[in-house]
Amino acid sequence: MKAVKVLYFASLRELLGKSGDTLPLDVEQTALTIWQTLNPNSSLPESCLIAINQEYAAADSIVNAGDELAFFPPVTGG
Amino acid sequence: MKAVKVLYFASLRELLGKSGDTLPLDVEQTALTIWQTLNPNSSLPESCLIAINQEYAAADSIVNAGDELAFFPPVTGG
Amino acid sequence: MNKVNIHPAPFNPWREITDFQETNLQGLCNYGATATFVGTMRDFNEGDDVAEMELEHYPAMTEKQLQSIIADAEQRWPLQHVLLSHRVGLIKPADPIVLVSVWSAHRAAAFDACREIMEALKHKAPFWKKENLSSGESRWVASNTPGFSED
């Protein structure tokens, strides 16, 4: 069965105590739904950024099996 | 007797065929008057820049004996 | 010719520009302007002494985002070359963190593009800084300082 690979970075990774998850996925779902499934006790932080296959996306963007989904705090590089 | 040292640069130097003049100076005069005395056959070009003691000045700025007076075209460095 | 480098170890930005020019611009006489920015780690931030910094990133996305930032700039200005380097890992004060270098025929495009690339990188590239303070405390940097003077 196909799955979605989920990644967490920086303060979010530390907050959740994990750097990623793998979620089996039958039908497409939104990024938010996937977060809620994987992290039922933590609401998605308001400032959280989302990327699907390394491109910025929104909470209601559609994620398909095989995609790479990432959640992370505001970036602070440079 | 004291004098004013006059310098010409770049295209103005080539136009006049000289890089400088020395003019004995009894009383203070304007930069324009000094130009007219030294170059009776060439009117001061409109775009000409003027410096007195290496600071920008105007055609009616006063020049004293001992000063260094310079005439030059618009600058094109950098 | 564009180049993106991610450095897990200290790098010398001036040597990197020199090498890039020797490799890619040898014999070229068409560029008149090179605008460059180097960001360096300070030992002081928000009132505290910073002993070191950990720079985390999202490798697969970093490269894509940096290339996309360069492509956006190339749409807006006539650029000849862009060199973009960023440090990751454990960083010490005075270490260079980021290098943006832009070559163009004229200075207006070089200045504009260098600054815009730097701002885009600050807002879009997936890097995160964690400061280890001299006091022993650690904290994630919450947001970037503004890129333009408030006037």
Place this chain on the structure above:
Amino acid sequence: MNKVNIHPAPFNPWREITDFQETNLQGLCNYGATATFVGTMRDFNEGDDVAEMELEHYPAMTEKQLQSIIADAEQRWPLQHVLLSHRVGLIKPADPIVLVSVWSAHRAAAFDACREIMEALKHKAPFWKKENLSSGESRWVASNTPGFSED
């Protein structure tokens, strides 16, 4: 710490920055931003091939003006160091002509000051360029290209 150099022979701007940092910034961790501009001779201008260029200046005034341009910038922005170098004499295509390098705590001041110093130099410093074209003709450059995009 500020430095002004007038070079009668070719100079390497990246080596110059490196030397300046090694001499003056060793052990300092307070600068977060270095903005740099290098102007280089192109072999093409206003539709003609340029073989070489003669750069004349007014030595006594050049130094005074460049120092005054730096002092003006220091009044407007919190700058830590400024390095300003300019070539004079006979210049070949791809030779660096000018280097402006500014160190500050934050990038907004470094970017703003670097660009403003470059514009001020173009408008106030007593340098003149004469182009020797490949055709054998010579001509004085009449005015500078604009420093900002017309938009």
